[in-house]
Amino acid sequence: MSQFVIDARFCGPPGCANGGYFAGLVAQHAASQLRVRLMRPVPLTAALTLLIDRDGGCTVTHEQQTIATAAPTTLDLAVPPAPDYLQVLEASRRFIGFERHAFPACFVCGPERARGDGLRIFAGAVAGSELVAAPWVADGSLADRDGKVRPEFMSAALDCPGYFAARSDGVPMLLGEFTAHVDRCVHVDEPCTVIGWRLGTRGRKHEVGTALFDEDGELCARARALWIEPKAPPPLQAVQTAPG
Numbered sequence: 125m126s127q128f129v130i131d132a133r134f135c136g137p138p139g140c141a142n143g144g145y146f147a148g149l150v151a152q153h154a155a156s157q158l159r160v161r162l163m164r165p166v167p168l169t170a171a172l173t174l175l176i177d178r179d180g181g182c183t184v185t186h187e188q189q190t191i192a193t194a195a196p197t198t199l200d201l202a203v204p205p206a207p208d209y210l211q212v213l214e215a216s217r218r219f220i221g222f223e224r225h226a227f228p229a230c231f232v233c234g235p236e237r238a239r240g241d242g243l244r245i246f247a248g249a250v251a252g253s254e255l256v257a258a259p260w261v262a263d264g265s266l267a268d269r270d271g272k273v274r275p276e277f278m279s280a281a282l283d284c285p286g287y288f289a290a291r292s293d294g295v296p297m298l299l300g301e302f303t304a305h306v307d308r309c310v311h312v313d314e315p316c317t318v319i320g321w322r323l324g325t326r327g328r329k330h331e332v333g334t335a336l337f338d339e340d341g342e343l344c345a346r347a348r349a350l351w352i353e354p355k356a357p358p359p360l361q362a363v364q365t366a367p368g
Contacts, residue, residue, distance in 0.1 A: 125173060125174065125175050125176075126153065126173075126174050127171050127172065127173050127174070128149065128171075128172055129169060129170065129171055129172065130145075130149070130166065130167075130168050130169070130170075130172070131168070131169065132168045132169055133231060133241070134146075134168070134231045134280070135168060135229060135230065135231055136227060136230050136231065136232070136283075136299075137165065137226075137227050137230075137298070138227065138229065139165070139167070139168060140165040140166055140167065140168065141165075141166035141167070141168055142230060142231045142232055142280055142283060142284075143162055143166070143298075143299030143302055144232065144279050144280040144281070144282055144283025144284070144299070144302060144347070144349075145231065145232075145276055145277070145279065145280035145283070146160070146162075146166045146192070147160040147194075147279055147283075147302040147304060148275055148276030148277070148278065148279025148280060148304065149276050150174065150182060150184060150192065151194075151275070151279065151304065152276065153174055153176065153182060154176075154180060154181070154182060154194065154196070155180060156180050156196040157196065157197055157198065157199060157303065157305055158181065158182075158194040158195065158196060158197065158303070159194065159195050159196075159197040159301060159302075159303040160192055160193075160194045160301065160302050160303070161192060161193050161194070161195075161300065161301050162191070162192050162298075162299055162300060162301070162302075163190050163191060163192055163193065164190070164191050164192075165191075166184075166186075166192065167186055167191075170186055171186070172184055172185070172186050172191065173185045173186070179195070179196065180196045181193065181194050181195040181196055182194045199303050199304075199305045199346065199347075199348060200348075201333050201346055201347075201348050203333065203335045203343055203346050204255065204319070204321060204335075205341075206257075206317045206319060206335075206337040206341050206343075207250050207253065207255065207257050207317070209259070209315070209317065211250055211251070211257070212250070212257045212259050213259055214251070215247070215248040215249060215250045215251070215255075215256065215257045215258070216246045216247070216248050216257070216258045216259055217248060218248030218249050219235075219246035219247060219248040219258070219288070220248070220288065220292065220293075220294050221233060221234075221235055221246065221288070221294070222235055222246070224294060225294070226294065226296035226297075227296075230242070231243060231280065232245055232280050232281065232283050232284040233245055233246065233247070233284035233285075233288070239263070240263045240265060243260065243262075243277070243280060243281055244260075245258045245260050245281055245284060245285060245318055246258050247284070247285035247288045247289070247318065247319075247320055248288070249292065250319075254321055254322065255289070255319050255320065255321050256285055256288045256289045256319065256320045256321070257285075257317060257318065257319045258285060258317070258318050259315060259317060259318075260281055260315075260316045260317070260318050260336075261313060261314065261315055261316065262277065262281075262310065262311075262312050262313070262314070262316070263312065263313075264312050264313075266312065267312045268309070271311055271312055272309040272310065272311055272312070273310050273311070273312060274309070275306050275309060278304075278306045278309055278310070278336065278344070278345050279302075279304045279306065279345075279347070281316075281318055281336055281345075282304050282318070282334040282335070282336060282345060282346070282347035282349075283299065283302070283334070283347075283349070285318050285319065285320035285334045286320045286332035286333070286334045286347070286349045286351060287299075287320075287332075287351055288320060289320030289321050289322050289332045289334070290322055290325070290330035290332050290351050291330065295353060296353070297351040297352060297353050297354070298351070298352055298354060299349060299350075299351060299352075300329070300350040300351065300352040301349060301350040302347060302348075302349045302350075303347060303348045303349070304345065304346070304347035305345065305346055305347070306344070306345040307343065307344055307345060307346075308344050308345075309344070310336070310338050310344055314338060314339050315339045316336060316338055316344075317336070317337045317341075318334065318335070318336050318337075319334065319335050319337075320332055320333065320334045321333050323348070328352055328353040328355075329350060329351070329352050329353075330350070330351045330352075330353075331348070331349070331350050331351075332348070332349050332350075332351065333346065333348055333349075334346065334347045334349065335347075
């Protein structure tokens with residue numbers, strides 16, 4: 125059993141942790157790859173308890189309520205090649221969240237987060253493709269001692285592009301499941317590409333894939349996620365874009 129606290133900086137929806145970041149933290153406590161299932165919003169600045177299960181999975185609780193479960197799994201995901209970097213830059217200009225956004229202060233995709241504070245991954249549609257894509261350059265606050273991005277931030281970067289791949293109309297959704305695999309962590313200040321693509325839809329549930337490539341176009345990390353439209357979604361908000 126161990127306890128940890130998620131800083132308010134790493135939010136997704138207001139008052140809740142970003143799901144990909146949370147899943148990355150949980151994954152570090154297991155010897156095998158995990159499929160993380162989010163049962164309730166993950167609170168910020170609150171003590172979370174992680175219990176390792178006998179099967180190699182784990183359960184995260186807060187005040188005796190189950191927040192998330194994680195089970196060992198194998199990630200089966202075919203990843204398309206990364207677009208040309210100029211295509212990626214152009215796609216990011218089509219990011220639908222620049223005007224209206226469900227969670228504009230999200231650590232990963234929130235336009236209201238300044239450079240050096242949020243990840244500012246703005247995935248937009250790639251022309252002539254089913255992909256969304258965004259450039260990403262990690263700043264020094266995300267680095268481990270070796271100058272590479274810490275695994276939990278690699279996981280976070282794979283989160284929100286999937287949301288924008290699932291639907292192009294900005295309908296609010298919440299992350300239900302997340303399975304990520306990090307082959308290697310990229311360097312701080314390295315120009316990277318993050319992509320997302322739709323795998324399937326069933327009612328209010330949307331399955332997506334995401335991937336992260338280094339500046340040479342080599343695959344560094346990938347994830348499979350399930351996004352769910354809430355029955356009573358919050359309204360979209362007008363955005364005040366942060367400088368940078």
